[in-house]
Amino acid sequence: MSTLAELIKQREALEAQIAQVRQTKLADAIGKVRALVAEYGLTAEDIFGGSKRGPKAAGASKNPFAPKYRDAATGHTWTGRGKAPKWIDGKDRAQFVI
Template sequence: MSNYQDLLAKKAALEKQSAELDKQLHDARRAERAGVISQVKSLMAEHGLTLADLGAGKAGGTGKAPSASAGRKVAPKYRNTATGETWTGRGLQPKWVQAAVASGKKLEDFAI
């Protein structure tokens, strides 16, 4: 069986080998990527395409515009008259709504 020092030396050698392989992977990826970029540029020039033709710069690069309601505040639909807390009716029910419904009240009782 190997002693502690031998195992440490093996570990150091494997870590060095791993670092070298990571560098080789990075270099190979960079070279492959450069070749693909060159090929894409060539095809774009050949067919007269621009980045706008590809939909670049739009939301997520998908060519879709963000929805009109994205990021908008929604008016509350329900109010707890005792505390003044409100809920829009979207998403999970707040604890005060859950407790009230569990105690026998109806959701419509809190409608604004």
């Protein structure tokens, strides 16, 4: 049976070997990718998608609901959903309708 110290040395040797093999594989992969990019004239947008990722890139607003109320003094708006902001809370909402 191995001692704890021997097992730790074996683990360290394996971790070093894993790191070395991983570095070699990464260098090979990067070389292949660079060759393909050069061969086909690819850009980062071609590979990673650029502006077509997610709703924010597509121009969608943070809030999908149109505002119903506007504070004339500050220009702040509220959709009428959720807790009312302080500028409209307790007041007649008709005067703030957009």
